[in-house]
Amino acid sequence: MTGPRNPSDIDHPSSADQKLPSHLSARTAGQGIPDEGSLERSDPGDEAASPTAETSNQVCGGAVVDATGLKTKELSDRLRDLMLAGTGRMIVKNACGQRYIGTRLYRPGQASLQIEIFGTPGNDLGAFLSGHRILVHGNVQDGVGNTMDRGEIVVEGRAGDVLGMSMRGGRIFVRDGVGYRTALHMKEYLDQKPVVVIGGTAQDFLGEYMAGGIVLVLDLGNRGHQSNFIGTGMHGGAIFLRGSVNLTQLGKEVEISAPGEEDHALLENLIHEFLIRFPELAARQEELQKSQFVKLTPVSKRPYGKMYAY
Amino acid sequence: MTRRTRRRLIEKEICSCSIFGAMNRSGERFGGGGVIEAIANMHVRGNGLGGGFAAYGIYPHYRDYYAFHLMFTGTSESVKRSSKAEFDAFLHQGFQVVHDEEIPCDDSVWVRDPPLAWRYFVLPDPKGEDAKLSEEDYIVDKVMWVNTRIDNAYIFSSGKDMGVFKGVGFPEEIGRYFMLDREYRGNIWTAHGRFPTNTQAWWGGAHPFGLLDWTVVHNGEISSYGTNRRYLEMYGYKCTLQTDTEVITYAVDLLMRRQRLPIELVARILSPPIWNAIDRMGEKERSIARTLRMVYGPLLMNGPFTIIIAHHGEMIGLTDRVRLRPLTAAARGDMMYLSSEEAPIRLISPQLDEVWTPNGGEPVVGQIRC
Numbered sequence: 001m002t003g004p005r006n007p008s009d010i011d012h013p014s015s016a017d018q019k020l021p022s023h024l025s026a027r028t029a030g031q032g033i034p035d036e037g038s039l040e041r042s043d044p045g046d047e048a049a050s051p052t053a054e055t056s057n058q059v060c061g062g063a064v065v066d067a068t069g070l071k072t073k074e075l076s077d078r079l080r081d082l083m084l085a086g087t088g089r090m091i092v093k094n095a096c097g098q099r100y101i102g103t104r105l106y107r108p109g110q111a112s113l114q115i116e117i118f119g120t121p122g123n124d125l126g127a128f129l130s131g132h133r134i135l136v137h138g139n140v141q142d143g144v145g146n147t148m149d150r151g152e153i154v155v156e157g158r159a160g161d162v163l164g165m166s167m168r169g170g171r172i173f174v175r176d177g178v179g180y181r182t183a184l185h186m187k188e189y190l191d192q193k194p195v196v197v198i199g200g201t202a203q204d205f206l207g208e209y210m211a212g213g214i215v216l217v218l219d220l221g222n223r224g225h226q227s228n229f230i231g232t233g234m235h236g237g238a239i240f241l242r243g244s245v246n247l248t249q250l251g252k253e254v255e256i257s258a259p260g261e262e263d264h265a266l267l268e269n270l271i272h273e274f275l276i277r278f279p280e281l282a283a284r285q286e287e288l289q290k291s292q293f294v295k296l297t298p299v300s301k302r303p304y305g306k307m308y309a310y
Numbered sequence: 311m312t313r314r315t316r317r318r319l320i321e322k323e324i325c326s327c328s329i330f331g332a333m334n335r336s337g338e339r340f341g342g343g344g345v346i347e348a349i350a351n352m353h354v355r356g357n358g359l360g361g362g363f364a365a366y367g368i369y370p371h372y373r374d375y376y377a378f379h380l381m382f383t384g385t386s387e388s389v390k391r392s393s394k395a396e397f398d399a400f401l402h403q404g405f406q407v408v409h410d411e412e413i414p415c416d417d418s419v420w421v422r423d424p425p426l427a428w429r430y431f432v433l434p435d436p437k438g439e440d441a442k443l444s445e446e447d448y449i450v451d452k453v454m455w456v457n458t459r460i461d462n463a464y465i466f467s468s469g470k471d472m473g474v475f476k477g478v479g480f481p482e483e484i485g486r487y488f489m490l491d492r493e494y495r496g497n498i499w500t501a502h503g504r505f506p507t508n509t510q511a512w513w514g515g516a517h518p519f520g521l522l523d524w525t526v527v528h529n530g531e532i533s534s535y536g537t538n539r540r541y542l543e544m545y546g547y548k549c550t551l552q553t554d555t556e557v558i559t560y561a562v563d564l565l566m567r568r569q570r571l572p573i574e575l576v577a578r579i580l581s582p583p584i585w586n587a588i589d590r591m592g593e594k595e596r597s598i599a600r601t602l603r604m605v606y607g608p609l610l611m612n613g614p615f616t617i618i619i620a621h622h623g624e625m626i627g628l629t630d631r632v633r634l635r636p637l638t639a640a641a642r643g644d645m646m647y648l649s650s651e652e653a654p655i656r657l658i659s660p661q662l663d664e665v666w667t668p669n670g671g672e673p674v675v676g677q678i679r680c
Contacts, residue, residue, distance in 0.1 A: 203667060
């Protein structure tokens with residue numbers, strides 16, 4: 001049952017989210033690992049030479065790390081060494097379950113790194129991320145952006161559970177769907193305002209105990225929002241859902257309203273930012289701009305204030 | 311070149327178990343190598359205190375006989391041999407033994423305190439009162455008897471044409487120790503890497519847990535263990551293996567084999583919808599959900615869990631109702647996979663037709679087409 005092991009045989013089909021329509025999920029050809037030649041030309045330590053648009057998802061020059069067989073710490077060490085050697089762009093090939101990618105690259109006050117990942121990175125991708133940009137050509141697992149501070153994570157696929165847990169800044173864009181407890185206890189402070197945009201839908205407990213920031217769920221597959229317990233315990237920030245949601249799906253700590261004028265400007269901007277990261281979805285722009293959205297906000301800043309104290 | 315500055319990092323214990331399952335839905339058999347590789351990819355989820363595998367369709371030459379896998383534990387070879395002698399005497403009274411042998415193992419793989427592992431291919435030969443029992447109930451009765459009455463002897467696998475292989479170690483070590491990649495081909499494999507939380511690690515406490523051809527691997531914790539156990543004891547199940555997963559195995563045996571309930575109902579017994587979700591259901595569904603909660607309340611598995619249940623022809627993944635432990639499901643052609651993480655699935659099957667996150671409390675069922 002073992003499949004092809006040669007990296008060149010591996011391409012990275014989309015998340016295969018069976019719930020998305022074919023134009024969203026059948027994105028295989030041409031998204032594979034770039035051919036060896038184009039990658040190996042750049043050597044580690046070489047400062048990223050091609051300053052293409054920040055939002056272009058193409059592979060450019062950069063230091064290549066083959067993660068095959070590397071343990072979490074070994075991969076982390078390699079990336080850290082590259083950073084300390086001055087590398088600005090890193091490409092991780094064949095990631096397979098290594099955790100905390102991006103975490104040990106804390107370097108306040110210096111230029112952000114570009115990290116591209118091929119394969120399936122492990123849990124807690126970008127945990128405590130501080131200002132870098134991570135692009136994943138494939139699916140991600142649980143805990144992406146855990147307590148992330150600044151920077152950006154773009155996922156060309158689906159995500160597992162607890163995406164953006166305790167996130168306190170930066171942005172995450174996921175092309176397809178996400179699992180349980182997205183944006184769990186996400187929070188904001190002054191100008192630190194985390195943003196999560198999801199192309200598919202979210203499963204239960206979206207925005208549980210959410211304390212700040214913005215979550216936007218686009219439901220590009222037009223499946224309708226099926227999840228329950230949305231915003232349970234929420235006490236800050238806002239969740240926007242394209243389409244509608246049944247009141248029984250919401251936690252009792254949230255109220256539902258129509259987005260106001262300011263919200264529309266925000267939504268327009270976030271949709272624009274989402275679509276430039278996933279150009280293959282550009283055709284949906286008009287439909288998205290015209291869509292109805294609902295806004296979920298907390299009823300109280302302190303929903304449990306009377307439960308444990310008196 | 312910038313001078314290296316590296317702080318010493320404390321080795322982190324990442325506490326959780328790993329589970330993995332693979333099945334070929336057209337029934338084609340495959341070796342255990344891929345499954346070992348997949349569970350090894352989640353090495354950091356376990357801590358080397360338990361690993362194991364269940365494999366179905368591995369004994370085609372003895373497919374009509376119950377395959378008993380025995381472990382004889384003890385501090386010395388003579389203790390193990392004497393409990394084996396006691397077991398052998400017991401076995402020959404109630405069973406015809408067609409063939410028996412030591413379970414082949416690779417001694418070059420180091421494992422801690424391996425027991426003497428032996429397998430017996432048997433037919434039941436009940437006498438007296440026992441003849442009134444169904445064949446399967448007879449087997450269950452004798453398994454319980456051995457596990458509680460014969461010191462240092464444990465039947466840890468008792469189905470036909472299938473087997474459990476487990477022990478103390480990382481799963482990849484246990485897999486290599488029992489040579490699962492070389493010796494066996496099966497159409498369903500499940501695997502487990504253990505991070506024991508509440509009980510001590512020992513060879514019998516590793517997963518999978520099996521009774522007849524039913525096996526369970528489990529990540530999580532059953533906080534309702536006491537309630538579940540007392541309920542199951544009323545049906546003759548004796549919990550001897552010092553770990554919570556055992557109750558799931560017996561609950562599944564009671565509900566699915568003895569009471570013949572379909573998995574859709576069993577899922578609603580083990581991880582029932584919460585009351586306010588039940589209130590929102592249509593009348594018929596609500597009445598079923600309420601009835602199940604009332605009749606089978608003591609079998610509600612409380613606490614976070616993900617399990618993979620398997621028996622011949624079927625593999626089922628299930629999480630607790632609010633999905634407090636991970637489970638990813640995937641399919642590629644005839645192959646179906648269940649795993650704690652997606653990466654190990656991709657490792658052995660880079661291309662997948664679909665991958666998804668199952669909803670809490672909703673079973674994912676894979677069946678071999680007949």
